[in-house]
Amino acid sequence: MSRRKEKAKIVFTILEEQNPHPVTELNFETPWQLLVATVLSAQSTDKQVNKVTTLLFDKYPYPAQFAALTPEELAEEIKSIGLFRTKSKHLVVSARALLERHGGEVPADLVSLLSLPGVGQKTANVILANAFGIPALAVDTHVFRVANRIGLAKAKTPVATEEQLTSIIGRELWADAHHWLILHGRYICHARNPHCSQCSLREHCDYFQSYRKK
Ligand code: SF4
Known part of the structure; x- marks a missing residue:
């Protein structure tokens, strides 16, 4: 060895x-919510992300609701998180891409995940492992x-x-x-x-x- x-x-x-x-310290109930929480967690603490997502997921639990927002509207909801303007743009475009290309569901494969804006290798692996139980x-x-x-x-x-x-x-x-x-x-x-x-x-x-x- x-x-x-x-x-x-x-x-x-x-x-x-x-x-x-x-287990992860991020709160989520669905693969989409984990994707949102993981994108928000870059350069922020899980504690701060959980504080924001508790209210955010109450108001907008599903990708379709994010897709219907403008990036500016979402930015207003997450403005206590670092890099909130960039993250809100990525999340709105990702939600729209999920609706257009994946029937509103988060895909369970690395290549499709990496094609979503704001989703890099780390975020994709977090989603595969924690939302789908796929080794990553x-x-x-x-x-x-x-x-x-x-x-x-x-x-x-x-x-x-x-x-x-x-x-x-x-x-x-x-x-x-x-x-x-x-x-x-x-x-x-x-x-x-x-x-x-x-x-x-x-x-x-x-x-x-x-x-x-x-
Ligand atoms: S560097 Fe980190 S892992 Fe190594 S002994 Fe110190 S605290 Fe532990």
Whole structure:
């Protein structure tokens, strides 16, 4: 077994013991609502997104209602979220594309998802894994940072990190691995000030080991 595969086995066993059934912290009831919440979550916190979507989904639960809005009308509803003007344009155009091309349903395949405005590789993988139960490992800023610090990946981009992680982790664990690494990044392995002294992974973390040797 390669060193990184072995490390992945140890790291995810530890994280699984701490949190056997990790789930997204975004609130949603349908694939469309998850798509909206995930698009809104870029450069924003899940807590802030949930606050906005609680009201938004009460008023507009379905893609057809988003499609009937102008981007300016939607922007007014989500203006407490970063980049709200761009996100509102993407969501209105995506809702219209769903109605025109997919009968108003979110498609469950990567290529169709990537053709929707505002939906990149990370968002598409989040939707596949969390809305459809299709194995996918979304790499956001937390997953990218934590995976590369620990040494599960040695990559310069999220896409390369995804390729490396999916080559050493069994498909059945991709969705859970995504959640575990996000939660670890959000609560322990912060970007500027990682809490290594409280981290259960430090004996297996390249960043901690090289820092300790200095
Ligand atoms: S030991 Fe430090 S750098 Fe490594 S995963 Fe834990 S918090 Fe992050």
